[in-house]
Amino acid sequence: MIRTLALFIFAVSASAPVFAEESSPPWSMADQYFDTDEMAHARHHILSHHGATRQLSIMADRLEVQSADEGDTLVWDGNAWYGGDVNKLWLKSEGDYSLESDELEEAEVQALWSHAISPYFDLQGGLRYDLEPKGRTHAVLGLQGLAPYWFEVDAAAFLSSEGDLTARMEAEYEFRLTQRLILQPRVEAELSAQDIPDLETGSGLTSLNAGLRLRYEIIREFAPYIGVEWQGSFGGTADYLEAAGEDSDRAVFVAGIRAWF
Template sequence: MTLSHLIKFASVAALTVTILSPAAFAQDSDDPAPWSMADKYWGADVMARSREAVQKSNGNIPNFMIMGDRLEWQDTDGDGSFLWDAQGWFGGDINKLYIKTEGEYALEDEEIEDAEVQALYSRAIAPFWDLQAGVRYDLEPKGRTHAVLGVQGLAPYWFEIDAAAFLSTDGDLSASVEAEYDLRFTQRITLQPRAEIGFSATDIPELDIGSGITNLDAGLRLRYEIRREFAPYIGVEWQKSFGDTADFVRRSGGDPDKIVAVIGLRTWF
């Protein structure tokens, strides 16, 4: 990751925020006051300010969330690796800015093997679904930029879904679908099955990606919620590559079909 990458990403993120902000926070000031009978007792100006404040504070207070869904050590080749999968949002009920990041740090090689960050405008379009659009920047490997279009939400029977398609500046089209489920054994012990599947429309040899279904990660994580916001977990994950992708992995000395143990932390605030 270089400074120029950071700058590139920051400028894209800033642009996204700029595009978002009018939609998210515009106030239509030309409308007549929704009620105004108190104006004659206390003055129109002072009531106008007070009215605006009370309306804003009952339904339009921006919020934020930062969620480290998977902050974990994986028992992969060598000393294993550290994986992060986190996202944060800022905004109101309908419009939000999302930042998502995911990556892997190989402990033996002491280098980031894989890292990406996304900045997305997210709009609530249905009771349980947000439509998201923005950019993804790959910090490792290479410095690719992708346009992102996706949906995130809650499917029937409480499956959490995050699905997105990516179109890179080189014209490569890929996609990923993530599904998570919380199966509670008690009010604090939860088993989380999780699956992530990748697709690519084309071969991208320089990224070790073949066309078709590229990979499947299917895991089980058992967490204990010391607090709702702070839950350490243990688990296992099956990491499988398919087709040409598997060949690429094999050629570069990796194992396209392996089961790894994980230990980590899920936290949000």
């Protein structure tokens, strides 16, 4: 206990300018006064209690109903993770359920291993399985984190069991109008390296969604919101939609909740 306290004191004092050039790394200074093996054990003890603890987070980032002329759609986008500061196990899921036709239109689940490669970004890899459509399996490689100026970004590439290469990029930002009222712009883009006729997807930029959501945090863990979103399709994907008699772009009104614990 004394050695652990001594290590903490040396680590704090080493951050002062007078010690800045006398130690590298700063907390190795304690090795001059205590047994090296015992200090290594003390360092491990401190790391275990100040950074290596395991935590669990579950979040429904978007649970909303989107209303358009074609009908209403229930949309979910959620995740859960377990782990420490460096390594985590992530589970992600998102999808659409048509309330008009009473059927599942799109749904996927991802299981990812996440490793911190910087203080603000994690490299993620794992598997994605599409429940709808077509039930395909994908290998996933992605990057998630906090970009400069507090933009939350999530980008991933997917290689399906059919050999199709696609990608998805998301970016969000939060304007705190008050302590509880938050305006959140959000953009999501999807791309494909090739035409995928089975999924009615063209190559290049396939879709782009851009929206604004205004939420009120009743408590930090629970916030209802309303908003609007523009959804557009491009290239071959737009051609597939128009051939089926559907619009290649539309504006929707959204209402939902964001919750976490």
